[in-house]
Amino acid sequence: xxxxxxxxxxxxxxxxxxxxxxxxxxxxxxxxxxxxxxxxxxxxxxxxxxxxxxxxxxxxxxxxxxxxxxxxxxxxxxxxxxxxxxxxxxxxxxxxxxxxxxxxxxxxxxxxxxxxxxxxxxxxxxxxxxxxxxxxxxxxxxxxxxxxxxxxxxxxxxxxxxxxxxxxxxxxxxxxxxxxxxxxxxxxxxxxxxxxxxxxxxxxxxxxxxxxxxxxxxxxxxxxxxxxxxxxxxxxxxxxxxxx
Numbered sequence: 001x002x003x004x005x006x007x008x009x010x011x012x013x014x015x016x017x018x019x020x021x022x023x024x025x026x027x028x029x030x031x032x033x034x035x036x037x038x039x040x041x042x043x044x045x046x047x048x049x050x051x052x053x054x055x056x057x058x059x060x061x062x063x064x065x066x067x068x069x070x071x072x073x074x075x076x077x078x079x080x081x082x083x084x085x086x087x088x089x090x091x092x093x094x095x096x097x098x099x100x101x102x103x104x105x106x107x108x109x110x111x112x113x114x115x116x117x118x119x120x121x122x123x124x125x126x127x128x129x130x131x132x133x134x135x136x137x138x139x140x141x142x143x144x145x146x147x148x149x150x151x152x153x154x155x156x157x158x159x160x161x162x163x164x165x166x167x168x169x170x171x172x173x174x175x176x177x178x179x180x181x182x183x184x185x186x187x188x189x190x191x192x193x194x195x196x197x198x199x200x201x202x203x204x205x206x207x208x209x210x211x212x213x214x215x216x217x218x219x220x221x222x223x224x225x226x227x228x229x230x231x232x233x234x235x236x237x238x239x240x241x242x243x244x
Contacts, residue, residue: 018224020224020227021227024224024230027232028060028064028230028231028235031063034067034235035232035235035236035239036239037064037065037068037070037239038065038239038242039068040070042069042070042071042104043069043070043102043106044071044095044098044099044102044104044105044106044107045062045066045072045073045106045108045109046073046094046095046106046107046108046109047061047072047075047110047111048075048108048111048114048118049077049080049114050080050114050136051112051113051149051153052079052080053079053080053111053112054079054080055074055076055077057111058109060230061230064235070107071098071101071102073094073095073097073098075091075094077114079166080114081160081166082168083160083168083178084117084120084168085172085177085178085180085181087117088117092121092124095108095129099128104130105127105128105129106128107129107131108132109133109134110133110135111134111136111228112137112138112206115132115136115137115139115197116137116138116142116185118137119132119184119189119195119213120181120184120185122195123184123185123189126192130193131194131196131242131243132195133196133241133242134198134213134216135228136199136203136205136206136225137197137211138206138207139185139197139211139213139216140209140210140213141210142173142185143173144207145205145206146204146206148204149205157170157173188215189213189215194217195213195217196219196242197211197212197216197217197218198211198219198221198223198228198238199212199218199220199221200220200222202222202223203224203225204224204226205225205226206225217241221233221234
């Protein structure tokens with residue numbers, strides 16, 4: 001689950017970032033030095049941000065993929081704190097539109113909670129997705145996070161339970177609200193969809209073991225949780241991991 005703060009266009013947190021995150025931000029700051037992106041050939045790509053983050057947090061990666069010929073389909077997520085059931089329904093509509101417009105299934109890239117949502121969506125609608133890439137996503141256990149993250153999760157859950165719009169409720173976590181989504185997250189992954197899970201043993205937010213979905217091709221990187229979407233190492237590994 002991402003701890004991204006509010007971000008401007010290229011994803012630099014408005015608060016002072018840790019040195020490692022700053023290095024990762026700087027590693028892809030200069031567009032002229034970007035590594036060669038994977039070939040999109042007009043295929044749609046949707047990037048799903050992490051917990052408490054929005055589309056802006058993955059803008060730089062989105063632009064990089066667009067230079068490779070991918071057609072961007074925005075997730076429309078501002079904070080990614082809403083009920084997963086509702087979020088997946090919204091994403092499904094957007095993906096259907098993108099696939100209909102291009103005539104090709106989409107590449108789905110999800111960071112943290114966004115990757116878990118992407119896994120469920122791939123199980124429910126494999127016809128819309130050619131490949132799923134997850135970045136530091138707790139695929140095996142949504143609550144496999146470091147203690148520092150719990151206050152944020154609890155705050156959102158309480159506010160959602162009290163009825164604040166755009167926040168998941170405690171029922172979403174364990175109750176019937178998102179039971180179908182939780183089942184999809186644990187269901188056998190469709191063989192027709194390529195599945196790549198990036199993880200870092202030094203992840204400061206998610207327990208890295210939860211990223212090791214046996215259905216995925218596992219790729220270890222040395223990156224921070226927040227910086228996975230903008231680290232040059234991750235971009236280069238993604239280019240190598242995606243099928244040509």
